């Protein structure tokens with residue numbers, strides 16, 4: 429890989445070099461709880477790679493599998509008020525569990541619909557496949573029959589690649605019982621097409637109903653087990669490239685199984701696979717069900733999508749990304765993004781590695797910078813409380829209205845760091861002799877010259893600059909610290925401030 433390339437560029441390069449058109453990138457996930465930043469990467473990363481392929485003038489399809497035939501195995505924290513309603517459905521495929529809110533077709537669809545909304549917000553446009561539909565249409569049938577026919581070899585590959593012995597009653601398929609559950613069944617016998625099953629497993633969160641029944645593959649009342657289902661969907665989609673988190677890439681992980689099943693058993697070509705790191709919150713994996721870290725639903729109210737995208741695509745792909753979304757950290761990210769917007773896209777080849785990566789990450793995240801300075805808008809809005817006026821004063825009308833919902837959310841949630849949070853208090857608090865004297869002596873200027881004039885005044889009058897600033901902050905915002913004084917006075921205007929201070 430070229431040192432200077434962004435990961436999406438070199439992966440796109442590999443696809444074009446090693447695979448044949450039409451290119452296909454695939455991905456997928458089980459939508460069983462609210463989205464978090466890690467979930468976002470599951471569709472954001474493939475989308476970024478697809479864009480990089482298309483940028484080179486090639487066509488690439490993107491299929492995203494919603495794995496909602498998986499068993500519903502726990503009630504997410506935010507759904508706890510519906511526990512009584514949901515409990516009887518534990519063990520059923522997510523697509524067969526009713527949505528307690530009544531909004532979506534099923535419980536699995538409820539979270540899939542949330543993911544679709546996010547895709548739209550982040551400009552990700554995959555073909556979303558509800559995998560249960562592919563099963564219903566029989567797309568998986570020939571593979572189910574293949575694995576049943578080669579049951580012993582298949583089992584051996586799984587045991588060798590996972591390093592774990594499977595139970596005696598292991599089967600490549602998981603039947604869905606008449607009671608609706610998929611988690612509690614096992615196959616007792618089969619002839620490659622017809623099979624007999626019993627629903628008697630105890631999976632801790634639910635138990636089988638005891639029913640013994642018969643079905644056939646062509647009835648589509650089954651799902652293939654995960655370690656086989658994964659390689660199969662790639663055959664169905666015709667995948668050229670697909671990634672997975674590092675947890676799938678450990679020794680004994682499902683990536684190893686996938687490769688051997690595809691190459692040795694199915695005798696098919698293997699796709700290019702890449703792996704990506706975890707999104708961490710203070711060292712722990714973000715978790716949709718356990719409520720660790722900030723949910724995406726929350727973070728999108730605080731930051732425009734392009735900044736979140738930037739934050740996720742800028743680091744190296746295999747690196748774990750620790751995101752602790754405090755207001756200080758988010759402000760730092762915003763400033764980093766604003767800085768990246770000023771890097772010249774036409775001069776990528778002349779940039780050093782870190783700059784080039786920032787510039788590419790910016791270009792991936794947005795096609796246009798929509799505001800000038802988040803901090804200025806935040807500062808001016810706290811003074812003027814009127815977006816039109818803020819836009820006019822900062823000569824950034826578009827930016828003011830674009831960031832309006834986010835800044836208002838920061839204020840409503842009291843999310844602003846202490847140093848940037850203030851209420852204009854001039855005239856409402858007593859002012860010192862130093863402040864009086866300083867204010868009378870200035871007549872205007874920009875933020876920097878005002879800032880310097882405070883220093884000069886302090887020096888000329890033998891006052892500690894720190895003390896002088898503290899007295900000024902007291903007079904203007906009624907507390908000893910705040911946003912940069914030069915900026916603050918510039919924002920207020922010297923004349924207005926004098927007037928309000930009664931000078």
Ligand SMILES: [Zn+2]
Nearest residue numbers: 605607627637
């Ligand atoms: Zn049953």
